[in-house]
Amino acid sequence: MDWTEKILAGDVRTVARLIRDIDDNRPEARGILKELYPHTGRAYVVGITGSPGVGKSTLVDRMIQHLRGQGKTVGVLAVDPTSPFSGGAILGDRIRMQRHSTDEGVFIRSLATRGHFGGLTPSTRGAIAVLDAMGKDYILVETVGVGQDEVEIVRAAHTTLIVLIPGMGDDIQAIKAGILEAGDVFVINKADREGAEKTRQELMMMIEMDKGRKAKAGWTSTIFMTEAVRNEGVETLMAGIQAHREFLFKKEPAHCIDFEHQRARMELFDLVKQDVIQVIMERLTESGRWDHYLQELVQKKSDPYTISEEIVARYLKDQV
Amino acid sequence: MDWTEKILAGDVRTVARLIRDIDDNRPEARGILKELYPHTGRAYVVGITGSPGVGKSTLVDRMIQHLRGQGKTVGVLAVDPTSPFSGGAILGDRIRMQRHSTDEGVFIRSLATRGHFGGLTPSTRGAIAVLDAMGKDYILVETVGVGQDEVEIVRAAHTTLIVLIPGMGDDIQAIKAGILEAGDVFVINKADREGAEKTRQELMMMIEMDKGRKAKAGWTSTIFMTEAVRNEGVETLMAGIQAHREFLFKKEPAHCIDFEHQRARMELFDLVKQDVIQVIMERLTESGRWDHYLQELVQKKSDPYTISEEIVARYLKDQV
Numbered sequence: 273m274d275w276t277e278k279i280l281a282g283d284v285r286t287v288a289r290l291i292r293d294i295d296d297n298r299p300e301a302r303g304i305l306k307e308l309y310p311h312t313g314r315a316y317v318v319g320i321t322g323s324p325g326v327g328k329s330t331l332v333d334r335m336i337q338h339l340r341g342q343g344k345t346v347g348v349l350a351v352d353p354t355s356p357f358s359g360g361a362i363l364g365d366r367i368r369m370q371r372h373s374t375d376e377g378v379f380i381r382s383l384a385t386r387g388h389f390g391g392l393t394p395s396t397r398g399a400i401a402v403l404d405a406m407g408k409d410y411i412l413v414e415t416v417g418v419g420q421d422e423v424e425i426v427r428a429a430h431t432t433l434i435v436l437i438p439g440m441g442d443d444i445q446a447i448k449a450g451i452l453e454a455g456d457v458f459v460i461n462k463a464d465r466e467g468a469e470k471t472r473q474e475l476m477m478m479i480e481m482d483k484g485r486k487a488k489a490g491w492t493s494t495i496f497m498t499e500a501v502r503n504e505g506v507e508t509l510m511a512g513i514q515a516h517r518e519f520l521f522k523k524e525p526a527h528c529i530d531f532e533h534q535r536a537r538m539e540l541f542d543l544v545k546q547d548v549i550q551v552i553m554e555r556l557t558e559s560g561r562w563d564h565y566l567q568e569l570v571q572k573k574s575d576p577y578t579i580s581e582e583i584v585a586r587y588l589k590d591q592v
Numbered sequence: 593m594d595w596t597e598k599i600l601a602g603d604v605r606t607v608a609r610l611i612r613d614i615d616d617n618r619p620e621a622r623g624i625l626k627e628l629y630p631h632t633g634r635a636y637v638v639g640i641t642g643s644p645g646v647g648k649s650t651l652v653d654r655m656i657q658h659l660r661g662q663g664k665t666v667g668v669l670a671v672d673p674t675s676p677f678s679g680g681a682i683l684g685d686r687i688r689m690q691r692h693s694t695d696e697g698v699f700i701r702s703l704a705t706r707g708h709f710g711g712l713t714p715s716t717r718g719a720i721a722v723l724d725a726m727g728k729d730y731i732l733v734e735t736v737g738v739g740q741d742e743v744e745i746v747r748a749a750h751t752t753l754i755v756l757i758p759g760m761g762d763d764i765q766a767i768k769a770g771i772l773e774a775g776d777v778f779v780i781n782k783a784d785r786e787g788a789e790k791t792r793q794e795l796m797m798m799i800e801m802d803k804g805r806k807a808k809a810g811w812t813s814t815i816f817m818t819e820a821v822r823n824e825g826v827e828t829l830m831a832g833i834q835a836h837r838e839f840l841f842k843k844e845p846a847h848c849i850d851f852e853h854q855r856a857r858m859e860l861f862d863l864v865k866q867d868v869i870q871v872i873m874e875r876l877t878e879s880g881r882w883d884h885y886l887q888e889l890v891q892k893k894s895d896p897y898t899i900s901e902e903i904v905a906r907y908l909k910d911q912v
Contacts, residue, residue, distance in 0.1 A: 302897050309895035323643070536889040536896075541873075543900045548872060549865045551904055559912040569856040575629035576856075577622050580863045584871055589909050592879040 276307040282406045284379065291381050294398040305398055308405040315347070315404040316517060319429030320414045321454075326435045327461045330500040332414050336372050337503075338510050339410050346372075347403030347411040348380040351396055379403060393542045397428050426454060427538050430531075431516045435459045436475070438467040455493050456516050459509060463497035472497065491519055552587050596627040602726045604699065611701050614718040625718055628725040635667070635724040636837060639749030640734045641774075646755045647781045650820040652734050656692050657823075658830050659730050666692075667723030667731040668700040671716055699723060713862045717748050746774060747858050750851075751836045755779045756795070758788040775813050776836050779829060783817035792817065811839055872907050 278286040293301040318335075322328050332348060339346050372378040383399055396413065403411045413429060426432040434455035458479075460471055472495055479493045494512050498505035520531055556562040565583075568574040598606040613621040638655075642648050652668060659666050692698040703719055716733065723731045733749060746752040754775035778799075780791055792815055799813045814832050818825035840851055876882040885903075888894040 306895050306897045309897075310892055313892065532890055533886060536886050540885060540889060540896050540899060543896050544872065544903050545865070545869045547900045547904050548868055548908065551908055552864065552868060553861075555912045565860060566853060566856050569860060570852050572630055572633070575626050576860050576863050577626045577629075579860060580867045583864050584867050587909055587911075588868065588871055589907055591907075592875045 275304050279304070279308060279402060279406050280311060284376075287379065287402055287406050288381065290402055291383070291399045294395050294402070295383050297395065301398070305401060308401055312401045312404040315400075315408050315411045316431075317400055317404075317411045317413060317429045318513060319426030319432040320412060320435060321426055321432070322435030322459075322461075326437045327500050328414055328435050331435060331459065331461055331498065331506070332412055333372070334498075334500050334503055334506045335412060335510065336378055338506055340372075340375065340377055344409040345377040345407065346379070347406070347408035348378070349396065349399050349403070349411065349413045350380070350382045351384075351413060351415045379406070379408065393428070394546050397539055397542070400428055428535065430520060431456045431513050433457045433459055433513070435461050436471065437462045438465040438471045456491060457509070457512050458493060458495045460495065460497050461500055463505065464499050468497060491516065552583065555587065556583065595624050599624070599628060599722060599726050600631060604696075607699065607722055607726050608701065610722055611703070611719045614715050614722070615703050617715065621718070625721060628721055632721045632724040635720075635728050635731045636751075637720055637724075637731045637733060637749045638833060639746030639752040640732060640755060641746055641752070642755030642779075646757045647820050648734055648755050651755060651779065651781055651818065651826070652732055653692070654818075654820050654823055654826045655732060655830065656698055658826055660692075660695065660697055664729040665697040665727065666699070667726070667728035668698070669716065669719050669723070669731065669733045670700070670702045671704075671733060671735045699726070699728065713748070714866050717859055717862070720748055748855070750840060751776045751833050753777045753779055753833070755781050756791065757782045758785040758791045776811060777829070777832050778813060778815045780815065780817050781820055783825065784819050788817060811836065872903065875907065876903065 273281070273283075275286055275290065279290060290301060290304060294305070320328055320332055320335075329350075336346050336348065373380060381399065383396055400411055400413065413426065415426065432454055434457075436458065438460060458475055460468055460475070462468075475495055479495070494515070496505060496509040496512050498509055500506065553562070556565075565574075565579050569576060569579065593601065593603075595606055595610065599610060610621060610624060614625070640648055640652055640655075649670075656666050656668065693700055701719065703716055720731055720733065733746070735746065752775055754777075756778065758780060778795055780788055780795070782788075795815055799815070814835070816825060816829040816832050818829055820826065873882070876885075885894075885899050889896060889899065
């Protein structure tokens with residue numbers, strides 16, 4: 273069996289190796305991804321994001337437990353976009369999830385390395401495709417933080433969960449623009465803490481105010497209260513995710529096409545950006561032009577705008 | 593006087609208009625940036641980043657006050673990378689700083705729109721260049737959050753401040769890889785709160801452990817305790833920033849060249865990435881190829897990797 277066949281057959285070791293190769297941006301991985309692509313599109317992808325310390329990993333652990341109880345297979349990707357320099361994965365509290373690692377129906381992996389020029393997005397999409405092709409019913413993609421990077425990563429998801437904890441009043445104010453738009457489902461975890469109800473009401477008001485913008489084409493974000501450590505509220509949350517899934521794929525066929533179109537657009541755009549800049553940077557470096565340009569810049573003999581236009585003229589064909 | 597002359601003369605209205613044009617990614621702005629470029633490089637750029645609620649704006653307000661007391665002129669850019677969809681700036685608590693807005697020696701602006709294809713980085717760099725050219729001695733760039741985006745923005749800074757508050761133990765663990773590498777100076781604000789000393793010790797240990805990696809070429813990150821609301825510790829912090837400045841520009845001439853080289857490299861790379869993808873996307877859209885490719889993708893007639901390679905072959909010249 274070749275790699276593609278092994279992955280379609282669900283071979284765990286091959287899957288692990290391929291995901292690592294994708295993470296390391298190895299060209300061989302690409303050929304396999306091409307072959308896998310027609311076999312993707314069956315899994316349901318849930319993105320889970322939120323600041324450090326809100327209990328995402330415990331929640332994911334409970335979600336796995338719930339889905340397994342329903343006989344669904346689950347793939348988990350833990351994505352760490354926080355370290356651009358060292359590229360080190362933060363596994364710390366993800367150990368919690370590892371109790372599922374002996375379960376054949378669960379596959380858990382971390383992604384850490386930023387692809388050479390493309391950031392984490394293309395490699396995350398690649399890893400999702402692999403888990404999809406290996407036959408997982410659900411893929412949970414967990415990221416740390418609620419910045420731009422995380423929002424981009426969760427664009428690959430069907431349903432995006434934003435996890436908060438009570439008493440984040442200031443934070444909600446400050447990040448509301450970004451998270452309101454990105455979140456399909458909000459989870460207030462650690463809901464036994466003081467201020468849970470207040471946080472819920474504030475959030476509800478914001479969602480209400482945001483409604484007019486139609487960014488979600490008819491879906492109004494929902495809010496769930498959980499205590500993941502005690503497994504409280506998780507079942508209701510899962511029903512809420514299911515409701516969003518039905519919204520996407522059953523109730524609004526027109527929106528569904530839009531949605532798949534939007535996902536395809538983002539995927540292709542990110543990949544083209546990565547591929548194009550990679551080729552150009554390789555050529556600039558090989559020809560010694562890059563160093564020459566940097567010298568000119570540092571000595572202020574030229575400016576970055578003029579140089580960038582020169583590079584465009586040199587490497588891009590003059591045709592549509 | 594043309595725009596360039598007006599900006600070099602410090603005309604506030606022209607500066608405001610140009611920054612808005614840069615933020616809106618207007619092509620006219622580019623010509624002016626080219627002319628301004630030889631007049632840049634004098635300002636000292638300080639990046640200030642940290643999670644929402646740590647008191648960054650109050651701290652920046654105090655820093656402005658301190659620098660003004662020394663007779664220095666100050667430009668402030670408040671950058672909000674959190675809302676990729678709406679592109680809306682979060683001005684909320686920045687109002688605090690506005691008490692300086694009647695001071696001619698201070699210029700404050702928000703940046704919010706993500707450049708069409710390049711993200712916030714090129715427009716932030718452009719705005720920094722404008723404030724530099726208009727003659728500001730110090731430029732303070734404040735961003736919300738500590739994700740990848742913020743780290744990229746602060747790469748344009750000479751000195752990067754990471755602001756924390758006591759009791760962020762879990763957070764420090766989770767984000768340490770990213771922030772340790774990005775921060776030249778750490779500020780524990782709201783230092784009157786319980787746990788300030790513990791946070792300082794944890795941070796110190798991490799900095800100590802991180803030392804071996806040499807990412808900072810000889811600089812060991814320093815930690816300062818402040819209570820910005822009461823103006824406590826701000827003077828000492830400013831001395832700490834000055835110490836880093838001296839390290840960069842006086843004590844280590846070899847490192848200084850490296851540093852300017854590194855800044856130039858990042859600036860050029862970000863701009864080339866933006867320009868190249870913009871041209872290619874325009875051509876793909878105009879020719880109708882983009883829609884065609886998306887159809888193929890959605891219908892699974894092709895895969896994104898093959899399409900991306902086709903695009904590279906179509907638009908890139910085959911030469912080094």
